[in-house]
Amino acid sequence: MTRISNLKQFTGSWFHRFLTVMLVGVMAIALTACDLAHFRTEAAQVPQLLISLLSEPKTFNYLISTESPSVFGFIYEGLITENGLTGEIEPALAESWEVSEDAQRIVFTLREGLQWSDGAPLTADDVVFTYNELYFNEDIPTSIRDVLRIGQAGVLPTVQKLDQRRVEVTSPEPFAPLLRSMSLYILPAHSLRELVTTKNSEGEPLFISALGTDTELAELVGSGPYQIASYITSQRIIFRRNPNYWRRDSQSNPQPYIERIVWQIVESTDNSLVQFRSGGLDLLGLQPDYFSLLKREERRGDFTIYEGGPAPGTSFFAFNLNQGKRNGVPLVDPIKSRWFNTVEFRQAIAYAIDRQKMINNTFQGLGQLQDSPISVQSPYFISSEEGLPVYDYNLDKSRELLLNAGFQYNAEGQLLDAEGNRVRFTMITNSGNKVREAMGAQIKQDLSRIGIQVDFAPLAFNTLLNKLNSDLNWECYLLGLTGGVEPNGGANVWLTEGRSHRFNQAAQSGQLPIEGRVVADWEKQIEQLYIRGAQTVDEAERRAIYAESQIITQQYLPFIYLVNPLTLTAVRDRIQNVKFSALGGALWNIHELEIAEN
Structure with missing residues (x-):
């Protein structure tokens, strides 16, 4: 489903683009020298990525979230995924699928031995639970349901278990996006079902208010390459490799190779260039005014600027x-x-x-x-x-x-409506994004040339989402x-x-x-x-x-x-196996990325 991007100019991720702009945020200069030294010391001990985010997460509830980027691409997976280079559909939790001739029935076969991050088995029951009790549950408000509705009546597909590893998805009529929509993330029945079946005093499932950012991290059970190890409000999220992740390379080595990701939270892009140039970030989604300077520093700075063409959003x-x-x-x-x-x-x-x-x-x-x-x-x-x-x-x-x-103009060139009211309105956007703030400033100036007064008011991203939603x-x-x-x-x-x-x-x-x-x-x-x-x-x-x-x-x-905008990201040369594109960005194949020894 389409979600709001808080830093739209740099896109890339798998199906949901949840990691689109995580590369664009900056590491706060307010980080103490001790913090940076601590992270660099640990980086020498375990392979880790230092990346950043413009605003901290509003929720850890996948169904309720409307923001991008988010943590979900790290901690969850779907039955299928998209290749970040080609956009083609590839296996994920499902190792294979069969589509009927009329394209209205798909049978998915899950990989054998799948596990959740807490070690519980991941089976067809989880898939059926995710669709029937979460996505299709009208008591749970979620935009995900909109992309699954079929035909004039807006009916939903049928999802049922055939056995522990096979799930059948059927549509009452032709639905072209049926297969691709199965890349929606699968959630754990064993840890969430009680939150769905238990209601609060207003008759709403407890799930609606569950999995906030104050949730005990042990409750965030996932199937993706990472799990959240710690979250310090307004500072950082640390992800550690999920030991039960299913992927293995051709030599049967467990993936992902990178053991830890440190996602630093800041509320301004002003310090991004300083931090990247000083080695405090491993990746930087390029602000346009950074490009010329960083392009000259590529070789001596030991990084490469990847250009993926126009952003897909x-x-x-x-x-x-x-x-x-x-x-x-x-x-x-x-x-x-x-x-x-x-x-x-x-x-x-x-x-x-x-x-x-x-x-x-x-x-x-x-x-x-x-x-x-x-x-x-x-x-x-x-x-x-x-x-x-x-x-x-x-x-x-x-x-x-x-x-x-x-409309009409007065003697001062101000635009008035037919009743003589001055045309003036307030424009809001997310604060801390230099590019978007510059766009807003130009729009304000441009519209003044046709006599309109625009009051430009950037807001904190979560405040903006509350106002819009x-x-x-x-x-x-x-x-x-x-x-x-x-x-x-x-x-x-x-x-x-x-x-x-x-x-x-x-x-x-x-x-x-x-x-x-x-x-x-x-x-x-x-x-x-x-x-x-x-x-x-x-x-x-x-x-x-x-x-x-x-x-x-x-x-x-x-x-x-x-x-x-063009999709531009600077990546440290020590990060290997990067397959960059506008669709996938730098991290779509996170399981394949490696960090070279210094």
Whole structure:
């Protein structure tokens, strides 16, 4: 499923892109010299990676989490996975599978002798539990369920156990993403079932509030290459190799080879360059303004800069189109809501943002214009030559659209609506990200040229998520979403009741109801196209369906897409077997990475 990326410009991971931007954060300069010396001393004793993260985790509950990056790609695995270079489906917990001729039935065979990190056996019972009692459980709010819904009725596939190692997955009708969706992580029945079956005083499963960041780490039972050894709030997460992980190399040596990962938590990217150059980080997702300097230092700094092409996700600017109320109070000021829900207003904003200037200045030329919600690596992506509407910088066109929509200018050149209200709104984004803050500053400046005042307010990432996911009382935001090759991975964004349909969010389970929410016809059109796209097996037909969805998206602009940056990561040369790509980043094959002896 598509998730919010708190540092969108550097993507890469397996199916969920959960590790997309873990490389971009920085190691805090506030780390004491003693801390760094301690880590370097231990690094000499055990193979370990020092990486970093911009903001600390909000939860260790995979189903509840909406953020990227997260810990889950380290500690869990699915039945299948994606090759980070090719995007092809490969075996993971399942050693093999058989697909029926109509593609509506898949039988997976698990590897023999699988174990959870606590030593308990991992069997077909865990797979059935994960799907039937977690993902398909309507009492548990999760965006994961959106990408598994099938057809107009939104039914879910059937998952049943055939024996201890075989699981059958069936769909009531053709569902093209069925196999790829089986890369969702499998969770342990023996440690979680009681949390699902036990309810709190409000009748909700205890699981909803379980596995927070204050959880006893022994309760975080996984099947992935690592397990969490320690977590110190606002400082670091330390992962240690899972001794029960199933992978072995061709000589039957256990994988992963790297014994420990230290994931340092900071809230600013300002110190990343200093820490990497001083040897305090093993990997650094490159800010554009770092590239020229670090490129000159590659050889003497004993690192290599990998370039994987355009990032597979999106960066965008979006307005809150929700016209609903909570307890009689509008989520958005009705005056501003009228602006935001005027298509010509959104189109005028798109024409007024100088995205090429953004590429030249903020991204130092290391990017390209972005005009589609579908990743450029996807076979379903279409270009402007294929009919995709684009909004190249044009202030005259912007002003023309505004005037035709009833807006006007006063003597000072300020934009007013038809009733004489000054056009002014607040834009939020995540703080600590220099690139995104620079993008926001330029948008503020660009829109001032058409008479609009933007109040730019970066927020801590978790505060931002609360406002977007729960409060819903924001005006516009600048952020990014993860991407991939399968468009249905974004179903939670485009289904009108989807948990990531943030530009016009429905109330979710456990939230106060929204009165008077209006869903536009074009929203319903896009939703229907995503449903049809998933139902269609013929690849040519699928591409035509998703092409239409992209065209409508660009006509109505629920998201104003900005820049697709190049994926750039500096990796110490002592890290071996790196197979870098935009889809997979530097760590998608973490089990194969090795650290050379000094």
